[in-house]
Amino acid sequence: MTAQPAHRFEQQTAIVTGASRGIGLGIAERLVAEGARVVVTGRKQDALDEAVAALGGPDVALGVAGHADDTDHQAETVARAIEAFGSLDLLVNNTGINPAYGPLMELDAGVARKIVDVNCIAALSWVQHAHRAWMGEHGGSVVNVASVGGLRPAPGIAFYGASKAMLIHLTEELAVELAPDIRVNAVAPAVVKTKFAGALYEGREEQVAKAYPLQRLGVPEDIGSVVAFLLSEDAAWMTGQTLVVDGGILLSGGV
Template identity: 45%
Template sequence: MEIRLDDKVAVVTGASKGIGRATALMLADAGARVLLTSRKADALEAAAAEIGAAVPGAEVGWVAANAGAPESPAAIVAAALDRFGALDIVVNNAATNPYFGPALDISDAQWDKTFDVNLRGAHALVREARDPLAAGGGGAVVNIASIGGLLVEPGIGIYNVTKAALMHLTRTLAQELGPTVRVNAVAPGLVRTDMARGLWEEHEAAIAPRFPLQRLGEPEDIAGAVLYLVSDLSAWVTGTTLVVDGGALLRG
C-alpha cells in the first residue's frame, strides 16, 4: 500500500541535512507540501532545490529560523500559512549537542542551549501550531527523540536528558491535543549523520556488527518511520515512541 499525503502541509525543522532533509524528501515524495526550516539560508536553499529536483512538481518552501530562539515558532508557522494556507504536520527534528563530558561539568550556557533547542523549541512550535493543526481535523506531530533517552551513556548525558524529556512531553501533548491532533515520537539509534559523526565515523566497523541488523542507521530509516506516523496508517496511534535502532537496545 502506497502512503500518500496529498493536500497535506508539513513543517520539518532541522531540515537542511541528515534526518530532517531525508524526512522532508520522503514527505514531499508522498505528495505533501513541505516547509523546510533550519538556521542557515544557503543550506536550506540547497536542500529545497535538491528535493525539487528529486520530486518533480513538489511544492517546497523554506524559512531560516533557529529552533531555540523564542521568536522562531511564530515565524515558522506564519511562513507555512502564508505559503501554503494550512498546516497539518509538524516534525520537530532540530537538535543540538554543544557539550560532551560529565553531566555535572556542563556550563549554564551549554545547558540552556541544549534545552532551548531540543526541548523548549519543540514545545513552543507545537504550542504555536496547535490551532492550524486542529483546524484540519487530523493534525500530526512527530518529535525526533533518541534511544539515548532510554539509556545512561557517558559523555552525552545531558543531551540524553533532553531526549527523555521530549518523549515524556510527547505523551503529555498527545493526551492534551487528542482527538484532533496526534503526537508521537521516533527514537533513532546511531544514524550516519553529520551531527553523530563523532560517534561513528572512526568506529563503524566495530560498532555495526554488534547490532542484530548488522549496520548503522541511515536518515531514510528514520524518515520512513516519520512517514508512517504522520499518515492515516497510524490513525489510532498517539503518545507512543517508535524505536528505530537496528536492534541496538537488545544489547542491554
C-alpha cells in the same frame, strides 16, 4: 529502498525543523515523495535553498532560516507555510543540539540550559504555534525526534539523553492534551550516519556497527519512513507512542 505508499500526504503541508541535511532532510524527502508540500528550517538560508532544490523546488518546498528556539522564527515559519501552501497539517520537531561531550560533573550549566531550550522547550513552542495557527481548528499530526539516549543511560552524552527523555515525556503529555484531533508521537533513533552524529562513528564505523544486531548503522531514510508512518492515517489509532528505530542495539544492551 522500500516501496512508498502513493500520495499518502496529498494536499497536506508539513513543517520539518532542522531539515537542511541529515535526518530532517531525509524526513522531508519522504514526505514530498508521498505528496506533501514541505517547509524546512535551519540556521543557514543557502543550505536551505540547496535542500529546497533537492526536494523539487518551490512548488513543493520552502526554506525558512532561523534558530529553532526563536519564537519569532517559529511564528514566521508557521505563517509562511500557511500562506504558501494553504494549511499546516503535519509538524516534525527534528532540531536537536548536543554541544557538550563528557561527564555530567563537568557540564556547564549554561550549556545545559541551552540544550533544554532547543531540544525540549522549542519543540513545545513549535506545537503551540502550529496549534494556534491551524491545528487547533483543523487537526493534525506531530512527530518529535527523540533518541535512544532518552531511554537508556548514554555516558558522554548524558544530558543530551536527559533532554530527549524530557521530549519523550512531553510527547505523552501533549498526546493526552491534544487528543482526539491532534496525534503526537515520537521516534527514538540510535546512531544514524549524519554529520551531527559523526563523532559517534567516524573512523570506526565497522566496529560500532558490529554491536547492532542488524549489523549496520542507520541512514536518514530509515527514520524518514517511520516518521511518515506515524504522521499518516496508517497510524490513526496511535498517539503518545515512541517508536524505537535502532537496528536492534537496545536488545544487545547498548545505546
